[in-house]
Amino acid sequence: MRTQHGVSLTYGLLETLGQSIVSGHYDGSGFPTEAELCQQFSASRTVAREAVKMLTAKGLLSARPRQGTKVEPVSRWNLLDPDVTRWLMERPFSNTIYREFTEVRLAIEPVAAALAAQHADRKDIKAIRDGLNGMRDHAAEHDQALAADIEFHVAILRASGNPFFWQLRELINTALRLSIGVTNKISGHTASIPAHEAVLIAIEKGDADGALHAMRAILLESLELIKTYDPAVGE
Amino acid sequence: MRTQHGVSLTYGLLETLGQSIVSGHYDGSGFPTEAELCQQFSASRTVAREAVKMLTAKGLLSARPRQGTKVEPVSRWNLLDPDVTRWLMERPFSNTIYREFTEVRLAIEPVAAALAAQHADRKDIKAIRDGLNGMRDHAAEHDQALAADIEFHVAILRASGNPFFWQLRELINTALRLSIGVTNKISGHTASIPAHEAVLIAIEKGDADGALHAMRAILLESLELIKTYDPAVGE
DNA sequence: TTAAGACAATTGTATAATAAAAAATGCCGC
DNA sequence: GCGGCATTTTTTATTATACAATTGTCTTAA
Structure with missing residues (x-):
């Protein structure tokens, strides 16, 4: 993943994943594992993990060993978080x-x-x-x-x-x-x-x-x- | 740092740091660097970084190379984040x-x-x-x-x-x-x-x-x- | 005095290896 | 066959290390 317009890789991935989750992109299919994320976005594990951790902090994801990373139900999202609010606008x-x-x-x-x-x-x-x-x-x-x-x-x-x-x-x-x-x-x-x-x-x-x-x-x-x-x- | 009552190291540190920040513990002194955090809490750099990243996602911290990690002014905090709200209760x-x-x-x-x-x-x-x-x-x-x-x-x-x-x-x-x-x-x-x-x-x-x-x-x-x-x- | 360049400190990124958790599997005794 | 127990396997959690990028600071020379 290439760093875009001054944002770090981690924040770029945060933005991409945040929008995808909010727009329902992973609704049926389940969220990728760390390894898949790294591969799909050509990112290092560090970057992928830190982006996921930030999304977890906003209530959008949860992760447990062996079980993988899951998209949380909307009722758990921090809807009043400014980033989440903004992502909500990007969906249909x-x-x-x-x-x-x-x-x-x-x-x-x-x-x-x-x-x-x-x-x-x-x-x-x-x-x-x-x-x-x-x-x-x-x-x-x-x-x-x-x-x-x-x-x-x-x-x-x-x-x-x-x-x-x-x-x-x-x-x-x-x-x-x-x-x-x-x-x-x-x-x-x-x-x-x-x-x-x-x-x-x-x-x-x-x-x-x-x-x-x-x-x-x-x-x-x-x-x-x-x-x-x-x-x-x-x- | 020892893992306590079922929480992971990262989440334990998140909680500790969140409470400290909200209670004003770092107000005069400035926030520790990554290296200092690792030393003070006997944590690996990954754990320290991920906790800091989550606090960043909640608006409590910001980090830039060479400049270090800073506590953001209260006006930038995500005050409606459930964790932040809870931490607010713990202070005087x-x-x-x-x-x-x-x-x-x-x-x-x-x-x-x-x-x-x-x-x-x-x-x-x-x-x-x-x-x-x-x-x-x-x-x-x-x-x-x-x-x-x-x-x-x-x-x-x-x-x-x-x-x-x-x-x-x-x-x-x-x-x-x-x-x-x-x-x-x-x-x-x-x-x-x-x-x-x-x-x-x-x-x-x-x-x-x-x-x-x-x-x-x-x-x-x-x-x-x-x-x-x-x-x-x-x- | 000022500007260019070297230096240093700090976070950012990458990678590899091991640990821990928990689901899935298979084995055993019955 | 079937229940329970040990084993394996998958995935995240943690540690460690190395290097890159950014940016403030200091030095030096014009």
Whole structure:
């Protein structure tokens, strides 16, 4: 295995295997043994073992002598691990996972907004406002509008002052990127600027309850969109 | 290093190092080099490296040639990793971390209860009721009452049907175990049975909004308790 | 003073050999 | 035939060693 774009062999293999596992590549067939891994990826045993150990640390694999290395059931995966979350995005779009992401966001973000209303300092508020302005200014260019949308939501997580909320930034990043796949198919729908502005205003006023409900409204709408749109039917 | 109680050397070292890092043992001094680790723990380089790699996968460490291995800032830790969460409990009690845990619970559990009200099947409800009954029947014995309390809350996470919520069981487990350290110091306080019962009843009725608010009430009370009780003052 | 190059420290990678675990197999006595 | 026990075999776990790659530091010369 050749080292690619600055990543070490071990981390390259970690990435490759992580994506393969999450996308179900080994579901029927069982995971390769160490020897097979070394051969398939032309890697040394050290590299293969360390990649497997890292995947084990994330709950994706387990290994025992004689029994081999197995893919763990999804219920054991560390779904909130940023790497795992990211790998989840690389697999074929699933309405279910998108709904589950949004349910997590529905739980976290309103409370984060409420905490932000209580604790945000000037710098926090500037970051949130920058996100909102970006959404407004680049409404036409999808990529930049999405980036600004993400910036807005992540800035609120940070402003909450709770490091655990901050951990979920990768999930929200992923969820919002998935969401374009959904909302683009629904004619004329774009992220609502006024709804986002309401959140900012409430945070600026220190209105925790207002921020909570304004954010909750944004996410409830997303959740409604998902339920309305069933990919099996068409739109 | 001798293998202890059935754990492999690598996992033993992972546990030891994880606890040490989280408890701040290397904060001033910097993390040992591979060579030093091998010597200090009488471990082979493979064992040391694999333990370090797993800690890297959890965001606690980073390693670069010539620069050595460093403890990452807390903001990079995978705080929602079950192992990390558990290690956090082993360090000296901190009012801050307990508040942060409870804020996460305040976000997650009400929404989980609402989803449970929509999706719970008979088995889910039985598990929740078992928890509640356990709290009632063993109100006097602290250990069993705590276990039942945990069972109640975790059963609701499971009943939500969202695997991401289920990931937070270790955090809730830890938070509730920490909570006895707080509530025991507040005379006469025990987990409120009626408040928990209200959650169960709402879930049984399929009343999502009722379940959400009932659960929210429980957690808001916990949060109030923390604010009231300042360990610096005494009680 | 600065830049080029040599040096050194530390992690990264490779390989070989042995140990331990546990499943599979075969053997034996009955 | 069949149950139980010893043996074999497969696979990961551990140890040891050597070399490569990276990068900070020091030296030296222009």
